[in-house]
Amino acid sequence: MAKPASNGPELRGTQLRTALFLVGFMGAGKTSVGRVVARKLRWRFVDLDDRVEAREGRTVAEIFREHGEAAFREAESAALEDLLRELSAGDPAVVALGGGAYVQTRNAEAIRTSNSRVVFLDAPVEELRRRCEAKGGVRPLFADERRFRQLYETRREHYRKADLHVGTGGKQVYAVAREIISLLGIEKKR
Numbered sequence: 348m349a350k351p352a353s354n355g356p357e358l359r360g361t362q363l364r365t366a367l368f369l370v371g372f373m374g375a376g377k378t379s380v381g382r383v384v385a386r387k388l389r390w391r392f393v394d395l396d397d398r399v400e401a402r403e404g405r406t407v408a409e410i411f412r413e414h415g416e417a418a419f420r421e422a423e424s425a426a427l428e429d430l431l432r433e434l435s436a437g438d439p440a441v442v443a444l445g446g447g448a449y450v451q452t453r454n455a456e457a458i459r460t461s462n463s464r465v466v467f468l469d470a471p472v473e474e475l476r477r478r479c480e481a482k483g484g485v486r487p488l489f490a491d492e493r494r495f496r497q498l499y500e501t502r503r504e505h506y507r508k509a510d511l512h513v514g515t516g517g518k519q520v521y522a523v524a525r526e527i528i529s530l531l532g533i534e535k536k537r
């Protein structure tokens with residue numbers, strides 16, 4: 348069930364000039380839901396991991412493997428700063444962040460001051476894990492069950508700072524996208 352955060356209801360009707368950020372753990376559906384929300388709103392969609400890869404000229408997995416997580420976080424913050432600069436001067440976008448991006452205070456702070464809205468997509472940790480397994484691909488921080496759950500628990504308090512919380516457990520991508528748009532009361536671009 349969708350649960351507006353404490354300041355959720357006031358979001359309705361507020362003018363959203365910069366972006367809608369989707370945050371949450373691996374497997375939360377940030378990219379798939381983000382694409383649908385963007386299509387429905389006729390906004391552009393940006394995946395921050397893609398921006399990191401384009402900026403660094405290597406994949407996320409390569410950055411982790413060759414330079415470690417700290418280097419990836421630096422690249423991620425730099426890509427976010429570039430993106431926020433770009434967004435402040437252009438059309439709004441729906442942005443999917445990688446699972447660790449919003450956890451970094453520096454990133455959360457930059458987003459907070461950017462006239463954007465942040466939506467936390469959540470699901471039971473077992474379902475997040477199942478989705479990651481089903482999807483395959485390389486996720487450098489996908490670990491055994493105990494560490495996966497531990498990382499989820501430590502990050503959850505950060506995600507909870509988002510403006511809006513939406514539970515995605517057992518829901519279809521389209522239903523979640525519709526829910527976000529309706530809860531935020533965002534207008535389609537004409």
Ligand code: S3P
Nearest residue numbers: 372373396445446447486487488
């Ligand atoms: C990460 C999640 C990944 C990617 C990187 C680090 C994390 O994105 O940014 O591997 O720290 O949880 P997804 O959440 O899209 O898998």
